[in-house]
Amino acid sequence: xxxxxxxxxxxxxxxxxxxxxxxxxxxxxxxxxxxxxxxxxxxxxxxxxxxxxxxxxxxxxxxxxxxxxxxxxxxxxxxxxxxxxxxxxxxxxxxxxxxxxxxxxxxxxxxxxxxxxxxxxxxxxxxxxxxxxxxxxxxxxxxxxxxxxxxxxxxxxxxxxxxxxxxxxxxxxxxxxxxxxxxxxxxxxxxxxxxxxxxxxxxxxxxxxxxxxxxxxxxxxxxxxxxxxxxxxxxxxxxxxxxxxxxxxxxxxxxxxxxxxxxxxxxxxxxxxxxxxxxxxxxxxxxxxxxxxxxxxxxxxxxxxxxxxxxxxxxxxxxxxxxxxxxxxxxxxxxxxxxxxxxxxxxxxxxxxxxxxxxxxxxxxxxxxxxxxxxxxx
Ligand SMILES: NC(=O)c1ccc[n+]([C@@H]2O[C@H](COP(=O)([O-])OP(=O)(O)OC[C@H]3O[C@@H](n4cnc5c(N)ncnc54)[C@H](O)[C@@H]3O)[C@@H](O)[C@H]2O)c1
Ligand SMILES: [Zn+2]
Ligand SMILES: [Zn+2]
Numbered sequence: 001x002x003x004x005x006x007x008x009x010x011x012x013x014x015x016x017x018x019x020x021x022x023x024x025x026x027x028x029x030x031x032x033x034x035x036x037x038x039x040x041x042x043x044x045x046x047x048x049x050x051x052x053x054x055x056x057x058x059x060x061x062x063x064x065x066x067x068x069x070x071x072x073x074x075x076x077x078x079x080x081x082x083x084x085x086x087x088x089x090x091x092x093x094x095x096x097x098x099x100x101x102x103x104x105x106x107x108x109x110x111x112x113x114x115x116x117x118x119x120x121x122x123x124x125x126x127x128x129x130x131x132x133x134x135x136x137x138x139x140x141x142x143x144x145x146x147x148x149x150x151x152x153x154x155x156x157x158x159x160x161x162x163x164x165x166x167x168x169x170x171x172x173x174x175x176x177x178x179x180x181x182x183x184x185x186x187x188x189x190x191x192x193x194x195x196x197x198x199x200x201x202x203x204x205x206x207x208x209x210x211x212x213x214x215x216x217x218x219x220x221x222x223x224x225x226x227x228x229x230x231x232x233x234x235x236x237x238x239x240x241x242x243x244x245x246x247x248x249x250x251x252x253x254x255x256x257x258x259x260x261x262x263x264x265x266x267x268x269x270x271x272x273x274x275x276x277x278x279x280x281x282x283x284x285x286x287x288x289x290x291x292x293x294x295x296x297x298x299x300x301x302x303x304x305x306x307x308x309x310x311x312x313x314x315x316x317x318x319x320x321x322x323x324x325x326x327x328x329x330x331x332x333x334x335x336x337x338x339x340x341x342x343x344x345x346x347x348x349x350x351x352x353x354x355x356x357x358x359x360x361x362x363x364x365x366x367x368x369x370x371x372x373x374x375x376x377x378x
Contacts, residue, residue: 003378004057004129005357010048011365013358018057021131026072029137031082034149035156036127037061038357038374039086040186041118041287043365044255049294050119058117059128059376060086061159063152066141067131075138081148082141083334084134085326086160088114088124091139102323107135113323128357130378142330145338153345154337156375157191162333162344164285164324165191168249169199171283171320176200178246181236181275183268185213185224187373188285189251190347193222196249198342205245207232207271209259212370216347228259236275244277253286254303263296266305273308278315285324347373354378 107114117126
């Protein structure tokens with residue numbers, strides 16, 4: 001038996017004894033987890049806003065040591081330190097072949113996209129546990145260099161939020177000398193700010209109302225925009241000669257709320273349409289869902305909201321969306337971490353033992369001051 005963080009219902013998770021993860025197919029590897037993160041995506045499940053099954057082990061941001069490989073695994077070796085993309089891909093379907101590993105057609109039959117410990121993303125347990133089974137290990141595992149342990153806080157971000165933030169800037173096609181506005185200063189928004197800098201953006205604005213997170217945005221050389229201190233769209237227009245930013249990134253998702261706490265799923269998208277200049281592109285990496293039965297209004301229950309399409313069309317804007325294809329970027333971003341050119345670990349606020357996971361979930365979900373990114377060590 002192993003210890004793992006199990007979902008029991010809304011705001012009810014605990015570390016329990018569950019059967020050990022094990023090799024089930026010859027293409028699997030078994031990982032002893034050294035670090036596993038809590039993600040903003042976990043909070044949608046934690047708050048009971050998905051149909052994740054009770055009894056599921058959560059955790060899709062995983063890193064650890066390979067302790068066993070199946071007979072069909074050639075590249076990955078026992079003893080390797082690896083970081084796992086949150087998406088599980090097969091490597092041979094139409095989408096994986098095209099690099100769209102977030103939309104694998106094999107790993108979650110009948111759907112496009114699989115992940116560890118996640119609602120609607122296949123039967124896979126997560127890595128907030130002592131052990132993790134990694135399917136199609138040769139394809140999925142990113143092997144880390146010899147400084148893996150020393151830079152663990154940085155490398156573990158390759159599992160999700162760093163590539164996802166980067167994906168937001170790729171969907172928006174952020175280029176040199178451009179201005180970018182990012183909605184959301186959570187871990188994903190902060191990683192998008194870091195990525196926009198990496199791609200040579202000139203001005204980077206980050207919108208939120210959590211002062212601790214806005215401070216981190218400032219540390220990343222971005223301009224914090226506090227929307228509780230005045231309309232964020234107007235603040236962006238004022239800072240860009242009335243034109244709007246060249247590009248935009250959505251890093252909040254369907255549980256976006258106004259600064260009084262009222263949920264408004266269309267708020268960030270429609271604000272981006274206003275705050276981005278004509279012909280600008282918007283990358284949406286915040287998660288939106290096709291069904292949300294617990295939502296406050298009838299439209300939102302069906303995953304819908306009023307979209308300001310007239311303005312979007314008149315401005316000739318374009319929008320890219322979806323889960324990050326982590327494997328498209330994780331190798332290159334790993335190299336930048338190795339060479340000391342990126343340090344995504346600077347946003348880590350708490351490192352807890354796995355046994356303290358439930359407390360970590362609660363405090364991160366309450367967005368307690370200073371709880372930016374939580375790492376768990378089994
Ligand atoms: N596309 C992907 O592959 C992918 C991967 C990881 C996470 N995500 C999603 O990205 C989103 C962000 O993740 P995170 O870990 O940063 O989450 P988080 O919940 O920690 O951060 C969200 C931030 O948005 C802020 N916010 C809420 N409403 C706002 C509004 N109207 N305007 C401005 N800011 C607002 C909150 O204060 C918070 O700081 C989530 O929806 C998550 O599920 C997507
Ligand atoms: Zn995540
Ligand atoms: Zn595939």
